[in-house]
Amino acid sequence: MQIKRYVAWNVQDALKKVKAELGPDAVILNARKLPWPGFLKHFIRERAEVVAALDGRSTLDGRSALDGRPVPDGRLAPDERRMRAREPEPGPDKPGPSGADDPVTRELKEIKAAIAQLAVNTKAAWVDPEYDGIYRRLLDQDVDQDIALSLINAAKDEFETSAHPKMLEKVIALGIKKMIPVSVQDSPGGGGCRRIALIGPTGVGKTTTLAKLAARFALVDHKRVAFVTADTYRVAAVEQLRTYAEILGVPLDVVHTPSEMRAAVERYRDFDLVFIDTSGRSPKDRVRLSELRAFVDAAKPDETHIVLSLATRSGDLLDAINSFGIISFDRIIFTKLDETSCYGGILNVTARAGKPVSYVTTGQDVPDDIEIADAEKLASLIIGDVS
Template sequence: MRVKRYVVDTMPDAMHSIRSELGSDAVILSTKEIKVGGFMGMFTKKKIEVVAAVENGTKAAAQEKIPAPPMNVPRKAVPEAYQKAASAAAPPLPPPVTVREAAAGKSFAEIAAALADPLEQGGGVAVMPPLTKTEPPDIRSEDTAAEQPEPEPAAAAESDVLREIRDMKQWMERIARYSSGAAELPDALETWRSRLIDQEVDAVLVEEWIGYVLERYREEGSGWSSERFEEVLREQIDGFLADRIAGGIAPDTRIVYIAGPTGVGKTTTIAKLAAEQLFKQGRKVGLITSDTYRISAVEQLRTYASILNMPLEVVQSPGDLQRAMFRLESCDLVLMDTAGRNYRNELLVAELQSLLAKELKSETLLVLSLTSKSRDMKKIAEHFGRYQLDKVVFTKLDETGSYGPLFNVLNDYPLKLSYITNGQNVPDDLLMATGEQIGGMLLGTGGG
């Protein structure tokens, strides 16, 4: 079995690397959000650590660009002390446990124990069992086959394998410790876990939050009321949202770009934002649209601009945008409606970049619909995220009862939640997001 650890920005990056290096038969053992880099705890970057494995004999070996050194090191190349330790070892080791064999009908705790056996029985490095049941093909040429391999590369390869297996063991033990399959959860906590799953929250977040509550429960002893479980779980959710809520448009922002795919309600959202800034913030607002691809898109926004008594400019190129900004220089804030394009078409999405005038104090808001699938929302955020997105607006709150995808997007991408819309009425159906409101929606305790 071959095990490898990846540190990536997004899960699609991890999937691409795993498939290209380990093949389509690879199995993901664990995922974890980590922070790397920075100075004295500041300026760190959020990454995702993924551990994957594949059984030997698949096409993973054929996809290696550089042939790996054979794991069965000739006895003459092994230091003498290692040979003595191997000779004095206790009873022969069981055959290696593959991921599929270990997972079949067993709990996470049993899997972790199975993976731990080779290390514990052999006492460490000296008697590491072979990773394959059959001899790997000799890929050396005739000239090099007669030469004895250097002990240093062999020892280094063995050390890397042991390190990856130990990392995998630690992850499996952690999953086993917090998984409901390894230990029966209290009834109240099991109810909350089912609630999160029904809300389509990613398994990574569910296990992290429920695992934390379970750990606190064990530390403080039994006797918790159902309200106490909800209170501690709410603490976790509030902590998650603490640095992911952005509030409204900043007072010193001069231009706001509204980006997103087709059909999410960008034009209606821009009208709501314009009314909110005009009536609640007292700012003079101008509108720009570049959405000349969709029939009646300009007329729809022109109607809103007429009702709100706001100037509207239509642009089709960067030159048009500069002239439009000059004509709107008396406005405190300019809201720009970008064309709704197919996010899967790289050329169409790239057109947005040419229309972003970053010399001004600006914000870029990504508009997503809560009625979309979680994986589609993530794919949209990934594509548009190449153009310096700042905040996200979720629409159609009134058309869904599942709020987990909102948390999944915020967990996987560096976006801050700004607004939520819950209807078609302008300007009423626009809500500035708060942690209390979003947390209550997820747990079903109010805020929807």
């Protein structure tokens, strides 16, 4: 028995492929629409998947399903000859007049379906040879396999015939750029106080990033800036922010409860910007994440940025996105770009979270090592220079 999975832009096309390859005797085991994961579904239309099986060892054109060589009629096993001649199958395995399957046939069908499901669940991917190099490069950058395949498929759609590798790279770079939304409220204006909270796992660079931002707004844009920190978990954390506050000459409030947070942000309502620092939380610590949410809710921030270090495994980044989802963050800051040469996490995270990137940080120096996120630059980190 041969079982194959066919993916096309719609079920009809997938069925045509089945018919062309396996012939009219193929049994359709499963047909479904195949949505792209997460954020991708907004960019790329759905595909369809059909899983089909063919009993016996010969295919439509008389080739062996195993090695593809033509098989002369005379050398066929009796069941293959019958299949080629479309003979009805004799013996006890034949369905009864009622059309109901006997137990053996039923069991066989169940096994077929199970194998088909296994084939669907197995993440084996086949990519056209001309795309193979670029596909490997995406995987080497830790880009999720489904995202890499979707980029390749979208690029394929752009070309009717094979394209020059440089062109492929350009189209894929464009696809990556489209998938990384960026957004930053660069110069808060229009009056009123803007509250900006940073949340995220421990040690990712929240306090350092807050200091970089505050320095930029206070020293370059001459905005009135204040700090409020709820990170009383470590004494050193308060001292770290106090040092930055003193250097910048801006006030700092330390709050221990959500109601103190409410009072502190209210106190600075006449300032241009209030930067809110929070304690790092393990994505696995649900209780502390709920405490953090209470502080963030009390602060009523205009922007909540989740801070993620790119020096973290891609799977852990996605765990963080899921766990911190209980606090409704609206931007992403990627830190420690200088500590890695693997940037696929940016794409995996934005595809999963569907939130824009605001800033990236590139070192420990305050205030210099921070940049406003630029989708083209981020795409070129992932795919390399394609100009």
